Amino acid sequence: MIETPLQQDQAMPTADVNRHQTAAAADNRGTAKWRPETITTLSVFAISLLLLLCSRFVSPALGSWDHLNTIMMLASFLIVVAFGQGIVILTGGLDLSAPALITLGGVLTTTWIGAAEGSSELLIPAVLLICAAIGGISGLGVVLLRIPPFIMTMATGIITASAALGYTSGTPRGAAPPLLVELMKGELVGLPLILLFVLLFAIAGSAVQSRTSFGRRLTAIGANPAAARVAGIPVGLSTVAAYMTSAGAAAFAGMMLVGYANGATLRMGDDYLLPSIAAVVVGGSSILGGSGSFVATIGGAILLTTLSTVIAALGIPQGWRTVIEGSIILIALLLLRENTFAWLKRRAR
Incomplete structure (x- = not known):
């Protein structure tokens, strides 16, 4: 069939429209690949790398391979604690008992496992279960008694810390089990074991948070x-499981600290409460729950640890260190907000 000139003129706009729609769809597909979570994750790691490179101007010792190993060693504790904290924050809660459970995990590790030769494989799970049970109590208080997570976990933390104080009479005794010392200070094929552990933990934690039911x-x-309740999700049971996971992660971080320092103290968990929350939030997770990425949380933990080591190298007094760290965290939060990315995208156009 031969088209008339009029039919050809009418067909041309339709073809143009189709081409424009196809191009727009391709653009949308390209944009969809860069979700806000992906941009946040890449941004956090980019800022950490930039800070690491700039640290060379502070001291030649900073920014080296040894410095990177130190950062990963120190960040490993925060990564483990932040995983559990992020699981709770994902539900819209908050776990303030993490420092006390870090301490309890460390104390039980030295007093039980350190004094029992050859039984680390059995006692390590026992310590984790005890601490997870304490987290379960927090979860039950939140679910059944409707106590706000902030209050419930604070109360659990105070009771746990007091129990650890009474159990040790103020002086934790015992040494680190060889298994934990090997984890924190050993090497495999020339690489520190802790680096391999962080990699495996990152893969497992990301799978649990993003890929599992x-x-x-x-x-x-x-x-x-x-x-969620209407959809048939066991809200109460899942919430309790989240607090148990957080408690178990905090306890394992305490075990790692014991392996690193070869001993336990009653204040060993105090430095990880606010950083664990900050790592999750800097990583782009909503403090109100419902969204989050563990890979981005790892980036937040590395960023905070790198920042802490650089500030310490400058010899700044502790009070000013806190002010500087808090200011940089606030700036990072403002820069990593989804609205900021949308504004930059509009400006780029």
Whole structure:
């Protein structure tokens, strides 16, 4: 069939429209690959790398391979604690008992495992279960008694810290089990074991939070608990499991600290409460729950640890260190907000 000139003129705009729609769809597909979570994750790691490179101007010893190993060693504790904290924050809660459970995990490790030769494989899970049970108590208080997470976990933390004080009479005794010392200070094929552990933990933690039904349930609960309950999600049970996970992660971080320092103290967990929350939030997770990425949380932990080592190298007094760290965290939060990315995208156009 031969088209008339009029039909050809009418067909041309349609073809142009189709081409424009196809191009727009391709652009949208390209934009969809760069979700806000992906941009946040890349930004956090980029800022950490930039800070590490700039630290060379502070001291030649900074920014080296040894400095990087030190950062990863110190960040490993925060990464483990922040994983559990992020799981709770994903539900819209907050775990203030983490420092006390870090201490309890460390104390039980030295007094039980350190004094029992050859039984680390059995006692390590026992310590983790005890601490997870304490986290379960916090979860039950939040779910059944409707106590706000802030209050419930604070009370649990105070009771746990007091119990650790009474159990040790103020002086924790014992040494670190060889298994934990090897984890923190050993090497495999020329690489520190702790680096390999962080890599495996990052893969496992990211899978748990983003790829499993457990992680998806927690995300749904944080986004809308009522809708999650209507959808058949066991909101109460999942919430309790989240607090148990956080407590177990904190206890294992205490074990790692014991392996690193070859001993335990009653204040060993105090420095990890605010950084664990900050690492999760700097990583782009919503403090109100419903969204979060563990890979981005790892980036936040590395960023905070790098910042801490650089500030310490400058010899700044502790009070000013806190002010500087808090200011930089606030700036990072403002820069990493989704609205900021949207504004930059509009400016780029």
